[in-house]
Amino acid sequence: MARSYLALGDSYTIGEAVPESGRWPVQLAAGLRARGIGLDAPRIVATTGWTTDELALALDLAEPLGEWDFVSLLIGVNNQYRGRSAAQYAGEYRALLERAIGYARGRPERVLALSIPDWGATPFGAQDKRGPATIGAELDVYNITAGEICARHGVAFVDIAPLSRELAADPAMLAEDGLHPSARMYARWTELALPVAQGLLGRD
Numbered sequence: 282m283a284r285s286y287l288a289l290g291d292s293y294t295i296g297e298a299v300p301e302s303g304r305w306p307v308q309l310a311a312g313l314r315a316r317g318i319g320l321d322a323p324r325i326v327a328t329t330g331w332t333t334d335e336l337a338l339a340l341d342l343a344e345p346l347g348e349w350d351f352v353s354l355l356i357g358v359n360n361q362y363r364g365r366s367a368a369q370y371a372g373e374y375r376a377l378l379e380r381a382i383g384y385a386r387g388r389p390e391r392v393l394a395l396s397i398p399d400w401g402a403t404p405f406g407a408q409d410k411r412g413p414a415t416i417g418a419e420l421d422v423y424n425i426t427a428g429e430i431c432a433r434h435g436v437a438f439v440d441i442a443p444l445s446r447e448l449a450a451d452p453a454m455l456a457e458d459g460l461h462p463s464a465r466m467y468a469r470w471t472e473l474a475l476p477v478a479q480g481l482l483g484r485d
Contacts, residue, residue, distance in 0.1 A: 283319035284350035284482065286310055287384055289336060289377070292329035293355050293398065296467065298456035303464025305395075306353060308471040309478060316475075318482050320351065332359045333373035340380065351482060352385045354378060355395040357423050362400075367422045375430050382434065389435040393478055395470065396424040396438065398445030398462065405460035417446070437477050441470045 288294050288306035296304030306323040313320045326336070326343060333356050340346065356377060360370045378394065385391040400406045401416025409416065424442055431438040445466075448454040454466040462470070 283321045285321050286323040286351045286353075287346065287349040287381075288323040288325045288327065288353045289340070289381060290325075290327040290353075290355040291331040291336070291359055292327070292461060293358070293395075294327035294353075295325055295329060296464075297329045297461045298458060299462070299464045299467065303467055305467040305470045305474070308464075308467055309353075309474055312471055312475045313478060313482065316479055318479060320482070323353075324349075330359055331356070332363065332365070333357060333370060333377055335359075337373065337377060337380070346384060348386045349384050349391075350386075351391050351393070351478070352381045353393045353395065354381050355397070357427065358397045358400060358420075361397070361416075361419050361423055367419075367426050370423055371426045371430065374427055378430060378434055378436060382436070390437075390481055392436045393474065393481060394427065394431050394436055394438045395474065396427060396440045396442045399442050399449070400445075400460060402446045402449035403455060403460050405458065437481060439470075439474045439477055441473055444469055444473065 310320045310323055336356055357370055381392050382389050397420055399417050399420050401413040406413055406416055428438045454463055456463050
């Protein structure tokens with residue numbers, strides 16, 4: 282019997298500028314099925330531009346979402362883009378992660394979190410007045426914060442930020458807007474997340 286999957290996030294989860302099949306949660310579910318782990322197509326609660334508090338409000342409005350066999354979370358880039366503090370992000374991210382664990386029937390081992398990619402390394406980011414170095418440094422703080430919160434809660438954290446920096450100069454890895462990932466970039470994220478997700482779902 283296939284397991285249910287809830288994916289929470291923003292533009293990176295809904296897959297701005299890519300077809301549905303190119304979204305990383307959809308690719309992850311397909312990859313798990315190919316490895317013999319039945320996982321339904323994800324229910325995605327995500328919209329381009331959402332911050333942590335906006336995702337929380339959307340979840341409030343979507344309730345009752347019920348319980349799920351697997352939950353993923355990737356959120357925060359728009360907090361940083363809007364200049365919000367890492368301290369504010371920490372509190373709101375923690376609340377969302379705890380909420381994700383609740384959706385996963387209280388099982389943190391059935392939740393997977395991804396880091397925020399470095400949009401400052403993209404052509405779009407190169408034109409931002411803050412500059413790639415500042416953007417990258419701020420995102421590093423965000424991602425360290427998220428990773429530490431995940432560790433305290435026993436949630437697996439996959440860091441795709443280095444990969445996003447490494448591949449940002451390749452036009453094939455970006456959508457036409459020069460900012461959002463292409464389906465090929467999401468496929469590379471999936472390669473990193475897949476063995477972790479397989480390990481989580483392989484447990485009883």
